[in-house]
Amino acid sequence: MVSTDALRAHLLSARLAGVVATSREGSLHRYRAFAAGDPRVLIGLEPECDWRFEDLLRLMSNRCGVSADPQHTSGQDVIDPERTIVALGAFAERLGAVAERRGAVLLGTGHPHRLLDFYAGLAVGLSAAGCEVLTPAQGRSVDITTRFGVRTYHLDYVRGVALMREPGARASGSEPGAHTHSPLPVRIALAAAAEAGGPLPDLVIGDHGWLCGAGQLGIEAIGPADADDPAPFVGEAEGRVSVVVPLDDTVRSDYYRPLTRYVLNRACLSQ
Secondary structure (H helix, E strand, C coil), rough: CCHHHHHHHHHCCCCEEEEEEEEEEHHHHHHHHHHHCCCCCCCCCCCCCCCCCCHHHHHHHHHHCCCCCCCCCCCEEECCHHHHHHHHHHHHHHHHHHHHHCCCEEEEECCCHHHHHHHHHHHHHHHHCCCCCCCCCCCEEEEECCCEEEEEEEEEECCCCCEEEECCCCCCCCCCEECCCCHHHHHHHHHHHHHHCCCCEEEEEEEEHHHHHHHHHHEEEEECCCCCCCHHHHHHHHHCCCEEEEECCCCCCCHHHHHHHHHHHHHCCCC
């Protein structure tokens, strides 16, 4: 059992919360890009409201704990560990709810180098509780726009977690995969599940495009997001994303293990 006090200490020492590696300049740039409707920052979300930069800064201050002062333009951003702990509690509640009814789940990540183990641990706990961990569209090709132009990736699953691979990457089933924010993988996975006659996931657990893309399509979605990713928090504020956990999503992969244990314990699930 990971206590709340121990978790708070870990969040700060691992820089998952507190002063994080995310730069203030980067966060403000992405808030402005979101306000301008840049699809690279919307990551699958279609906002219902007209979110101005000032609105986003206020929202991210409320949800993450970043400074609400627009004159604060440099240095490192800050995530309030208390907000992270509260969100992890809500995250655990949603895990417990889907496990109680033995629902189907889909897990996916655009940060496999960092977050694969976090999600894989959740997949083990949910599977042990009787949930079906879905793996639709295995091997399907996905054309994703990158800063280098359109590139073709392949959808793969590692320990029950969806990720993208570049052509010529290591054999299927190995790890890690490619970094992407695109919502196309979750759209293709959900379409493949529907074409096969289901089941569709009762819950999608993921980040970036997996989180926003699923929420935009009306599937309950939960996951983590960094202080420079406003889209998941907007989705949560507008009611299309169920839970967003504010934390740095680029620290060492083993630093997320206490979070996995914490939410599984809170959800009364085994790992």
